[in-house]
Amino acid sequence: MKQPKTAKLYRMVMEDHVCPYGIKSKWLLERSGFQVDDHHLTTREETDAFKDKHDVKTTPQTWIGDDRIGGYTDLAAHFGSPVKSEGKSYQPIAVLFGMMALMALGAAWVATGEPVSVLSAEWFVSFSMCALAYLKLRDVESFSTMFLNYDLLAKRWVPYGYIYPFAEGLAGVLMTAHVLNVVSIPVALFIGTIGAASVLKAVYLDKCELKCACLGGDSNVPLGFVSLTENLFMIAMAIWMLVKPTVI
Incomplete structure (x- = not known):
């Protein structure tokens, strides 16, 4: 039996703030057929400690296997979704x-x-x-x-x-x-x-x-x-x- 694809997601889920990019990352992973191991960062201190430990500047962060994909924009690019351009556009x-x-x-x-x-x-x-x-x-x-x-x-x-x-x-x-x-x-x-x-x-x-x-x-x-x-x-x-x- 084929094992489901899994991914680890670390995102801010606090009483006064739930990161919208974390929600979008979870949705994107699930839409792409992944079972999400969803880790909540529930305080600012926990979030800062996570960033220091993994040497990242932002959350959410996604891992697929042993590879860190990155934040929502990186995840979208990983799955081939269009990434918003900062250049000129009509x-x-x-x-x-x-x-x-x-x-x-x-x-x-x-x-x-x-x-x-x-x-x-x-x-x-x-x-x-x-x-x-x-x-x-x-x-x-x-x-x-x-x-x-x-x-x-x-x-x-x-x-x-x-x-x-x-x-x-x-x-x-x-x-x-x-x-x-x-x-x-x-x-x-x-x-x-x-x-x-x-x-x-x-x-x-x-x-x-x-x-x-x-x-x-x-x-x-x-x-x-x-x-x-x-x-x-x-x-x-x-x-x-x-x-x-x-x-x-």
């Missing part, structure tokens, strides 16, 4: 635009009774503007600092970096509600045009490799076409809202 902005598109389709369907409509396209842009503004407003200081790397106006007038996310959010809310076009249209057109010109100069003329501030100051999204898209959306939405009464 995934965050792709996820945001995808979710905003689904929200816009759902909301417009309720409002119009049509699965796809002009309203769903309008709300996709305005919802995206609101979501992007929110991400910037989480930490305006960090956003404004990253923004200074490439924005033409912010480089000349620092307060613009602080104003930008509020302006984007305001335009997005007003365009969602279809009110005060006299405010939303010029605001979106202005910040979108400055933003597009800034990205074009930094990426395509100066050939700079920078991170985009579109998702806030902690973004790993590369400055480039996707960054340009945010600004082109705002410009297109402003122009559409301006001509819409004459074409419908």
Whole structure:
């Protein structure tokens, strides 16, 4: 009879704290067919002693046979699972635009009774503007600092970096509600045009490799076409809202 695969796991399980990576490590081992010899480290002193004994800096720690695999990230890599990259990635902005598109389709369907409509396209842009503004407003200081790397106006007038996310959010809310076009249209057109010109100069003329501030100051999204898209959306939405009464 084939013996079950076993692994030893040491993780923090305290009254006031249960390590989430320890829980994930146990789940990953069990999902991979291992019987887990689960050792709980129940106090800070016990945890520190364990780290000193095995010369490790973090817990959890997993052993398979006599081989120490390491923490959760090491364990995930051992089983061939994707490991989160610290490098630049378009995934965050792709996820945001995808979710905003689904929200816009759902909301417009309720409002119009049509699965796809002009309203769903309008709300996709305005919802995206609101979501992007929110991400910037989480930490305006960090956003404004990253923004200074490439924005033409912010480089000349620092307060613009602080104003930008509020302006984007305001335009997005007003365009969602279809009110005060006299405010939303010029605001979106202005910040979108400055933003597009800034990205074009930094990426395509100066050939700079920078991170985009579109998702806030902690973004790993590369400055480039996707960054340009945010600004082109705002410009297109402003122009559409301006001509819409004459074409419908």
